[in-house]
Amino acid sequence: MLLAFNKPFNVLCQFTDRSTPPRRTLAQFGLPKGVYAAGRLDYDSEGLLLLTDDGALAHRLTDPRHKEAKTYWVQVEGTPEQAQLQALRQGVVLNDGPTLPAGVEWLREAPRLWPRDPPVRFRKTVPDAWLALTLREGRNRQVRRMTAAVGLPTLRLVRVAVGRHALAGLAPGQWRQLG
Template sequence: MLIAFNKPFNVLCQFTDRSATPRRTLAEFGLPADVYPAGRLDYDSEGLLLLTDDGRLAHRLTDPRHKETKTYWVQVEGAPDPAALQRLREGVALNDGPTRPAQARLLPAPPPLWPRDPPVRYRKSVPDAWIELAIREGRNRQVRRMTAAVGLPTLRLVRVAIGAHRLDGLQPGAWRALQERRQPR
């Protein structure tokens, strides 16, 4: 079984939380029994999360050797110039080593997304923009660290695709079963 879930902002990618002040988890969304996240999406990020009951499928979706591209729409503080986008395309030096090259492009307009609650802070004196960033690895907070490294702090981060799987209008907190693509053995 493979499930596409639109993870809302400030929801953990797990079914339980043992912190002193409990946070929202996947348990509140009526997901099928025995599915688990194939990968992760940060608490303060939104968008596509795949869940499965098949360990081999989860491994194939998350292992960088299988090169499943993860595509994000990223609202950044500042106005990206061609040099910043080129640095993202070439790979950026982070404290845990250089990233692999990414696909990066400036979006001509804000993408058609749902309102975020709470909304992203707005500052009249500082412009913001949206970029589409596609990566083939998944380090901790990687997209946020990459945009910060080129002088464009992330304001909002929404994953819109993992490989061929897309959000395709799925609203926050909603999920749907996907047709599994069987791989030849």
């Protein structure tokens, strides 16, 4: 079984949480028993999370050797310059080494998304922009670290696709079974 789930902001990618106070988890969303996240999506990120009950499938989806493409819509602080976009395309050096090149597109209009709760803080004097960023590796907080490294801090991060699987109209907290 493979499920697509639209993980809301500030939800853990696991079914239990031992922190105090406890954070929201996947247990609240009526997912079938026996599935688990195939990969991670940070607590403060949103969007497509694949869940499965098939260990071999989870391995194929998450093992870096398979280089499964993951596409994100990223709201960044600032107006991107060509040099910043090119740096992302070439790969940037992070504290754990250089990244692989990324696919980057400046989205001239904000994508149509659900409102985030709480909303991203709006500042009249600081512009923001949206990028579509595609990675083929999955380091811890990689998108946020890459955009910060080129001077475009991430304000909001939404994963919209993993390989051929897309978010495609799921509202936050909704899930559907995939083929």
